[in-house]
Amino acid sequence: MTTVHRYDAVIVGAGGAGLRAALEVARVTPRVAVVSKLYPIRSHTGTAQGGIGAALGNMEEDHWEWHMFDTVKGSDYLADQDAVELMCQEAITCVYELEHWGLPFDRTPDGKIAQRRFGGHTRNFGEAPVRRACHAADRTGHMILQTLYQQCIKHEVTFFNEFHVLDLLLEDNVCRGVVALSLADGELHLFHAKAVLFATGGFGRMYKVTSNARSLTGDGVAIALRRGIPLEDMEFFQFHPTGIYKLGILISEAARGEGGVLRNRQGERFMERYAPTLLDLAPRDIISRCMYTEIREGRGIDGKDYLHLDLTHLGREVIEKKLPDITDFARTYLGIDPVREPIPVQPTAHYAMGGIPTDVRGRVILDEKNTPVLGFYAAGECACVSVHGANRLGTNSLVDILVFGKLAGRDMAEYIRGADFAPLPKDADGPAREECERLLTSNGSESVARLRETLQREMMDKASVFRTQEGLEAMLTTLKELKDRYRRVRLQDKGKIFNTDLQEALELGYLLDLAEVTVVSALARRESRGAHYREDFPKRNDAEWLKHTLAYRINGEFELRYKPVVITRFQPVERKY
């Protein structure tokens, strides 16, 4: 039997965005619940390494306007500049809030928050790199998550941990709650709410080589799509230059911020040829493409598909003190000591720039006129405000989750004060129940693991750093086949208690949907911008494509619409670093 809960506000996801929003709502009502498929401090925010960007100017002159300029330029001019301006201004307050809540940032000798360099962050509108990333060694996300969780406990937020949300209750453009599966006993729970916020994180798991944990399967984004919400700019998926070879585990940009350099098989610091000013601290889209170019032209290490990240000149003390976690990763996973040897790296699928479209108040929007869906909010990596446009700068996701988590929570608090509980739809848990039943009782012969492996391999091959019409069309055909086979998956575990087979099958369904919308959006965009590089259309084309994609799925078919980019201070020009 389905258990029914009633909360003024339900927040799905206990990463940085969800927890920051919950804190804001908890100021006005004790009836706020956070529902999370993971135990909160296992959320992926906890893996963020290098830092959070804010123009504090603690170690050298800096201004939020410079941060804004870098973000807009880094986005290849696709970010909405009103949202970027707000984010770069608010970043400063958000970092000091964390400091006052007890986050143990690294310090300068005179006791201020220490800052380091990061890709694409510059002083004086592009002149030279600037120290803007506030950090706690290379465990910044871990510290943020712990700090926010402690504050939530202090403010008596209610947590439903290991509850997997399966459906969003939306009728007549009014959000009414969510349906979740309790992983411990396999029972469905209905959360009736005045307002719901999705903060369900990214979906790097649609690629084979990724920095993302197994849980990052884009559930909230896919559920929104299935409920008629368009998805914005899904063609833009970021590949981070330095994943550990074959494993994808991230070696933070902080390693290059501290002075690390990329080298090819000849030992050459090849970024000198591609980005003479910022070198190894150019934005990620550019470095990832340069790395693949080196590999394609035969300059990968031993002719293979990887390059070297060289930290050896930094010395043991800097490496072990400032980069302890990534040093451990290299020693543990590769048996390599970065103090003495370079680390083998290759680009790794890292961050979704696209997602559920929202305005700067975190309200989910339905169309190109920015019509809000009443009582439905989104924040963090699952959302698209859009502050990252076609390519996110390092450190700006932690800024995004804090700033827009806070603003969405604030608006949600305001909304629930004036709103009533809208009635639940008839048979509210029916679709979720049917989906679970179908998967549990299916007698097909397909295995979830095999389908997922094919999806990830093919997406890596055909829809990653370099794309062509031919490759994307082939990928669409593959996806149709995979979706057909997905209808015939057979689970080995048919039970109810911690059925991870069922959970993985549900997650594969989300990944397939998101891969499809990524490929459809990428196929339509006949230009190259930021992380979306079409070999058949290698130039950016502002005349036709300076616009956001909105992808709708209507009766199984995709419809693409477009909306203009908000440009305030910085007119698009060619990006040079």
Ligand SMILES: Cc1cc2nc3c(=O)[nH]c(=O)nc-3n(C[C@H](O)[C@H](O)[C@H](O)COP(=O)(O)OP(=O)(O)OC[C@H]3O[C@@H](n4cnc5c(N)ncnc54)[C@H](O)[C@@H]3O)c2cc1C
């Ligand atoms: C290795 C790594 C290093 C990074 N380093 C940095 C950095 O230094 N600086 C920076 O700015 N960014 C960094 N990033 C990016 C940044 O960490 C993430 O984009 C950001 O933390 C995402 O936060 P979030 O709150 O949106 O989602 P997450 O922290 O991923 O949380 C998602 C939450 O949603 C829940 N959830 C998902 N699906 C469901 C469901 N169906 N039902 C219930 N709950 C659900 C999960 O349980 C989880 O609690 C890094 C990313 C990675 C992978």
